[in-house]
Amino acid sequence: MLYVKAPAKINLTLDVLYKRPDNYHEIEMIMTTVDLADRIGLKATESGIHIESADRFVPNDSRNLAYQAAQLLKDTFNIKSGVIISLDKQIPVAAGLAGGSSDAAATLKGLNQLWQLNLSLDELAELGAKIGSDVSFCVYGGTALAKGRGEIIEHLPAPPHCWVVLAKPTIGVSTADVYGAFKPAKAEHPDTGKMIEALEQGDYQAMCDHLGNALESVTLEMHPEVAQIKEQMKKFGADAVLMSGSGPTVFGLVQQEARIPRIYNGLRGFCGEVYVVRLIGERETLA
């Protein structure tokens, strides 16, 4: 059995520029990986693709993005052998943390090794874009500016070290619904350039000051509990707070470890799933 780690991401920024003729939105966003990860087990078989997962919210058929990753490699490289993919899910599902996309990216990297395809990370990222907009970023991990519909990646320096508190209310959010309800006239645009500067200078305070997500107000309007979690996290002492991706997970950045218990305990009484993790921010190598 070959094991590959599939880390979650958070969005430090997410800007929506306009809707494209192909119905996707042109975006500009800065993502970074955190050390909350699924563990993907890959076992070679004679034929077929089988998904195993104990999580009842995770599809075990071709709707699973890890399944789609294996199918794409089989079709593209005419591979006859099969694979059993075991998904040990630690990343909450439909949370805005790219769980499914990261599983797909880890499957691409793992099968590259298992099936001896010798593809580069760039080639795997290009294939990943066919599965979903976030998969290319997840192939590299680390910290990056993503453009286009999310698949054009420019690497950035890792953010300054800090803790990240993740809080996910017990609702799932559909990314397509959130983009569908996005109103350009109402949008608040983050300053992507200032965030890049903050990362280049390793300036924690500037990173906190320039967090921003143009989809946040859309999800907040659909789910007022997300706004409440944001308020609570600020009140309990996080340095800066933002919704990740299309939500509903809210993350708080915290530099002083001593502040964590108050934030964690305060949110636990209020919100289903709370995690305390670190930013990874450094790029992955091949599996």
Ligand SMILES: C[C@](O)(CO)[C@H](O)COP(=O)(O)OP(=O)(O)OC[C@H]1O[C@@H](n2ccc(N)nc2=O)[C@H](O)[C@@H]1O
């Ligand atoms: C919200 C984010 O997670 C931020 O990282 C991504 O932008 C979404 O990435 P994803 O889940 O991999 O998205 P996909 O599976 O490619 O697309 C799901 C749906 O979201 C909408 N979508 C997605 C990406 C994009 N740039 N514009 C869009 O309008 C489309 O309706 C699409 O059908």
Ligand SMILES: Nc1ncnc2c1ncn2[C@@H]1O[C@H](COP(=O)(O)OP(=O)(O)OP(=O)(O)O)[C@@H](O)[C@H]1O
């Ligand atoms: N490997 C997978 N893990 C979790 N969900 C998956 C997987 N493959 C497909 N899905 C489906 O995708 C939906 C979205 O789940 P996912 O956890 O990827 O969302 P997300 O974190 O919001 O992703 P993103 O941030 O990329 O939009 C789920 O409701 C589930 O039906």
